[in-house]
Amino acid sequence: xxxxxxxxxxxxxxxxxxxxxxxxxxxxxxxSHGLWTLKARLDGEIVVDAEPIIGYLxxxxxxxxxxxxxxxxxxxxxxxxxxxSMTYTHLYCMTVxxxxxxxxxxxxxxxxxxxxxxxxxxSHLMWLAAVGTDLGNLTVFLWAxxxxxxxxxxxxxxxxARMTTNFPRIGGVRNDIDDEFAMFASRCVERFEKxxxxxxxxxxxxxxxxxxxxxxxxxxxxxxxxxxITGPAMRGTGVDxxxxxxxxxxxYDKMDFEVPVLKEGDSYARYMxxxxxxxxxxxxxKQCLQKVxxxxxxxxxxxxxxxxxxxxxxxxxxxxxxxxxMMYLISDGTDKxxxxxxRSPxxxxxxxxxxxxxxxxxxxxxxxxxxxDMCLGETxx
Amino acid sequence: xxxxxxxxxxxxxxxxxxxxxKPVSKALKIFFKTIAHRPVTILYPYEKMWxxxxxxxxxxxxxxxxxxxxxxxxxxxxxxxxLVDTEDGSGQKVKRPQVNVGRCAxxxxxxxxxxxxxxxxxxxxxxxxxxxxxxxxxxKRLAYEGITERMEIHLEQTLMSDIKNGNPERRISPxxxxxxxxxxxxxxxCKRCEKVCPVKAVTMVEHGVNEKGRPILYPEFNNxxxxxxxxxxxDCPKDALYINEVL
Numbered sequence: 364x365x366x367x368x369x370x371x372x373x374x375x376x377x378x379x380x381x382x383x384x385x386x387x388x389x390x391x392x393x394x395s396h397g398l399w400t401l402k403a404r405l406d407g408e409i410v411v412d413a414e415p416i417i418g419y420l421x422x423x424x425x426x427x428x429x430x431x432x433x434x435x436x437x438x439x440x441x442x443x444x445x446x447x448s449m450t451y452t453h454l455y456c457m458t459v460x461x462x463x464x465x466x467x468x469x470x471x472x473x474x475x476x477x478x479x480x481x482x483x484x485x486s487h488l489m490w491l492a493a494v495g496t497d498l499g500n501l502t503v504f505l506w507a508x509x510x511x512x513x514x515x516x517x518x519x520x521x522x523x524a525r526m527t528t529n530f531p532r533i534g535g536v537r538n539d540i541d542d543e544f545a546m547f548a549s550r551c552v553e554r555f556e557k558x559x560x561x562x563x564x565x566x567x568x569x570x571x572x573x574x575x576x577x578x579x580x581x582x583x584x585x586x587x588x589x590x591x592i593t594g595p596a597m598r599g600t601g602v603d604x605x606x607x608x609x610x611x612x613x614x615y616d617k618m619d620f621e622v623p624v625l626k627e628g629d630s631y632a633r634y635m636x637x638x639x640x641x642x643x644x645x646x647x648x649k650q651c652l653q654k655v656x657x658x659x660x661x662x663x664x665x666x667x668x669x670x671x672x673x674x675x676x677x678x679x680x681x682x683x684x685x686x687x688x689m690m691y692l693i694s695d696g697t698d699k700x701x702x703x704x705x706r707s708p709x710x711x712x713x714x715x716x717x718x719x720x721x722x723x724x725x726x727x728x729x730x731x732x733x734x735x736d737m738c739l740g741e742t743x744x
Numbered sequence: 745x746x747x748x749x750x751x752x753x754x755x756x757x758x759x760x761x762x763x764x765x766k767p768v769s770k771a772l773k774i775f776f777k778t779i780a781h782r783p784v785t786i787l788y789p790y791e792k793m794w795x796x797x798x799x800x801x802x803x804x805x806x807x808x809x810x811x812x813x814x815x816x817x818x819x820x821x822x823x824x825x826x827l828v829d830t831e832d833g834s835g836q837k838v839k840r841p842q843v844n845v846g847r848c849a850x851x852x853x854x855x856x857x858x859x860x861x862x863x864x865x866x867x868x869x870x871x872x873x874x875x876x877x878x879x880x881x882x883x884k885r886l887a888y889e890g891i892t893e894r895m896e897i898h899l900e901q902t903l904m905s906d907i908k909n910g911n912p913e914r915r916i917s918p919x920x921x922x923x924x925x926x927x928x929x930x931x932x933x934c935k936r937c938e939k940v941c942p943v944k945a946v947t948m949v950e951h952g953v954n955e956k957g958r959p960i961l962y963p964e965f966n967n968x969x970x971x972x973x974x975x976x977x978x979d980c981p982k983d984a985l986y987i988n989e990v991l
Contacts, residue, residue: 435821438851468902468912509784523800523865529851537856538897556749561774563750568770621748635751642749661913663902667921669989 383411386725390419394729396493397739401716401732408724415716420743428703433459433533433672436703441527443705444741446489448528449482450683451741456531457612458690458703460668462677463533468663470655471535472613477548477651478521478530480644484555485514486684487637487644490736491562494634497733498572506562513551520544535665545652552645559641566634576631580719580731583628590718591711594686595640596735599633601626606682617654618647633734671698683708685736707741797894799867800852802845802881804888804895807832810862812839813942813973816854824848830883840883845871856897859919859971864888864895904991919972921990924965930984933961937976937985945970 389400398419404412424443428436440455441448453475460467488511495503515525521544522530522537530537566572587597597604605622607615623639625632674696680689686708693702712735719735720728786793803816803825817825824847827839841854841863854863866888873879900915924937938946948961963976963985977985 431821434853435819438821438849438853441851465904468907512784519799520796523796523798523852524850527849527851529853534901561777564770564774623748623751625751639748639750663907663912663915665901665915666907667901667903667918667989667991669991 382406388728389416394497394732396733396737397742399713399737399739399742401720401728403720403725403728405725408726410720410723410725410728413717413720415713417710417713417739417742420739422744424744425703425705428700430699432698433670433700436700437532438527438529441529442740443707443744444683444685444738445526446486446738447482447684447741448526449478449530450681451688452529452531453479454679454681454683454688454690455703456533457681458677458679458692459533459672461679462672462675462692462694463668464673465534465666465668467535467666469614470539470658470662470664471666473651473654473658474536474540474664475531476613476615476618477648477655478528478536480647480651481514481517481521481548483644483684484641485511485518486736487641488514490637490684490733493736494730494733497729498575500565500569500571503562503565506565510555510558510562513555517544517548517551520547532665534668535663537665539660539664540655545656548648549652552648556642556645559638563638573631575727575730576629576634576734578629578631579723579727580630580633580734581628582715582719586715586718590715592686592715593708593711594683595636596633596686596712596715598622598624599636599734600628606680606687610680612679612681614654618650620647630731630734637736671696672700680706685709685738686712688741705741705744707744709735709738710742713737713742795867795869797867797892798865799869800850800865801867801869802848802850802871803843803852803854803886804864804866804868804891805841805883805886806862806864806891807840807883807887809860810840810883811860811942811971812841813859813971814975815857815859815973816841816863818974819853819857821851821853822847822849825854828883841886842883843881843886844879845881846876846879852897856899859917859973861896861898864891865897866891866895918989922972922987923967923970924972924974924976924985925988926963927984927986928962930982931962932982932984933959934981935961936979936981937963940975940979942973942975943969943971946976 383404383406386403386405387400388403389395390398395401400416402414402416403410424439428439431439436455437452440451443451488507492504492507495501495507518525518528521540522528582600584600584602587600587602601624603622603624608622620643623636623643625636672694674694677692678689680687688708689706691704692700695701715735716732719731723731812827814827817827824844825841828842829837830840832838852865855865868888871879899917901918902912902915906912906914935948938948945966946963947966949964951960951962954960972987974987977987
């Protein structure tokens, strides 16, 4: 009979592949918000290798744009990401405006960035709800969804639709906002700034949340630069960059807001950056409401633009709730684009899946990947 | 500079947040705070959520105003609108839009780009049916009672030339400014533009006789009744017409 030590040594040196195994999570899995797969190679509990697989939601978005006239692409851009529909339509309209070489009215700029910030808040709240379910707290999920509902109502009052808003237009916005909306918006934002502290108290003082987020999924600045990660995931690692402040589009340079940056680089830092962004977005909405009121009711909000875009190329980038999104338009002088390329932030950020989950336990993978805020509509396009 | 609301209070000592009694006391505080709340949910089929007037539900149609210009068909991003034959009140055969609501994306383009404000958005959102055929809304079924002013969307745009000339407050619809223009050298006098015009704004006027002795007819456009639907431009076999965009 062999001694215990001999058996252990034999198991270590054996050629049988029983020690490491691939665990395939997704595409239908509670942790994947959307249709994507994470293949994780496990050594016991520890993840030693990981590989994200995307492409389950590919719809041929970019190709389909080539068959549509310019205004018809706006409702399609809504459907790139239902949580960030305003920012994507805004980005598309800015790209076409740059190709046309026109400057839109001041009022439209303020209304657009206010719509963007409402969109950012509701997108972050949806992320917060997802984090709540991933970490096993349904109260956070329900409360975040409840707060989100108030911003959905603001969307309805502004443009008549809750999620796929179809609000910005090439040359301005769809409709003007009225005094009633301004009243509701300021009331909603003020209420939200108080109500969000309840959710923060649920998370920050709960050891369940904090112990699972602190120190997991650590990403360094170098990895951020090499992988091209943008957005709150990047600002959580100490990179001080925000397109809204450093390369301002529309009227963000006239706004007074702060870009939260934290150096830790773990999941908790990414969580804190997003929560602080909620407050900063509230500030921007309040300033926009004042500016729109000062401009007056009769000011122009929508320019008439030519239906044909002159031949050329245009490239615009903007700060999406999830990161830096870009669009690149090639026009051949007709009323349909020759090519429209979308750079989606999550398509790039999901490449960080391997360095994020490497070395962590398999139970931490949902918590770590939730901090990327997956959105598959824009990733697969 | 704006101040940070959340990050100035946090982060604090993580050991404190791991102390087990802290969350219990916080949760109790929130419990007492929320126990006096009224519910945020509603009993849906019995109570309905209040929706503002401008809510974009299914498209609606005002039968009498429609001129069957086909602008909604052209603008629909999902191609769910089709012009079908129907009868109006006096028994005359007319064409009116039919909407496949199962395909409709509720974008509101048909209402926005309607030159005569016949298409509207309606706040009706309960559209579920048992069969797919029931989802097709014919012209009569598209009617909606109680269309208010905010359900109509008017395409009001500011011209760039107006802003340059110091008159930025004028808003005008493109259907009132843009008009078709004829390139006479290309016209073959086929009268197709006269036939397709939904508002009878095109009249063929004689301009002399050609070398074979046949009359040369050129279309003339009535600028008051034209609604800029571009039907004549699209149907012209020789591309002799184009829309002059006033910017």
